[in-house]
Amino acid sequence: MFTIAINLFFQVVFQKQVMNDSTFRHWATYNKCTVRTITAFGFIFSFKVYRLLYSKFFGATRFDAPFDDSYKFFTPLNIASFMNLLLVKIVCMAACIFGIIYIDWGYQALIECIEFLIIEVIMLCLYVTEYFQMRSTLLNQKVGWKVDAK
Numbered sequence: 147m148f149t150i151a152i153n154l155f156f157q158v159v160f161q162k163q164v165m166n167d168s169t170f171r172h173w174a175t176y177n178k179c180t181v182r183t184i185t186a187f188g189f190i191f192s193f194k195v196y197r198l199l200y201s202k203f204f205g206a207t208r209f210d211a212p213f214d215d216s217y218k219f220f221t222p223l224n225i226a227s228f229m230n231l232l233l234v235k236i237v238c239m240a241a242c243i244f245g246i247i248y249i250d251w252g253y254q255a256l257i258e259c260i261e262f263l264i265i266e267v268i269m270l271c272l273y274v275t276e277y278f279q280m281r282s283t284l285l286n287q288k289v290g291w292k293v294d295a296k
Contacts, residue, residue, distance in 0.1 A: 148229075148230075148233040148234055149192065149230070149234060152193055152226050152229050152230050152233070153188065153189055153190075153191075153192065153193050154189075155193075155222075155226060155229075156188070156193035156196065156222060156223070156226045157185070157188065157189045157193070159222040160185070160188075160196065160219075160222070163218040163219070163222065164213070164218055164219050167213050167214050167215065167218060167219075168214055169212045169213055169214045170211055170212065170213050170214070170219075173211050173212055174211075177207075177208045177211075180199075180208040180209070181199075184196060184198050184199060193223070193226050193230075194227075196223065197223070199211040199219075200219075220280060224277065224280075227273060227277070231270070231273065235266055235269065235270060235273075238262065238266055239263060239266045239267070239270075241259075242259040242260075242262050242263035242266065243259075243263065245258075245259035246259050246260060246263065
């Protein structure tokens, strides 16, 4: 339920703010299929798919979106990530800890709780790492391309 709301939040922000960015819009005209695919998958599955837009995946230009103002993209992405962390990840981690405390040793549910907690802790570490990396590299860049509309 929370994940759907977060996906919807980011989709609306993406359509209102990022799609109005002139540099991104210019890049999107050359990468229509990529933008449509990422937008669809981001709305259906997870807003985290939008991270492919700036991932530079295998050095492909279709995954290297420029922005006039990168804060218009990365601030809502960080807000959505933080909401996901608070409303989904921490709740799952608390449920796992509860299961580890109250389920007797030897049950498969206990092993599942341990595995899931380990995965959630790794995901939390990756989120924090990605946040600080994004902040230090991408948000410090002022302008990528500057395109004048005709």
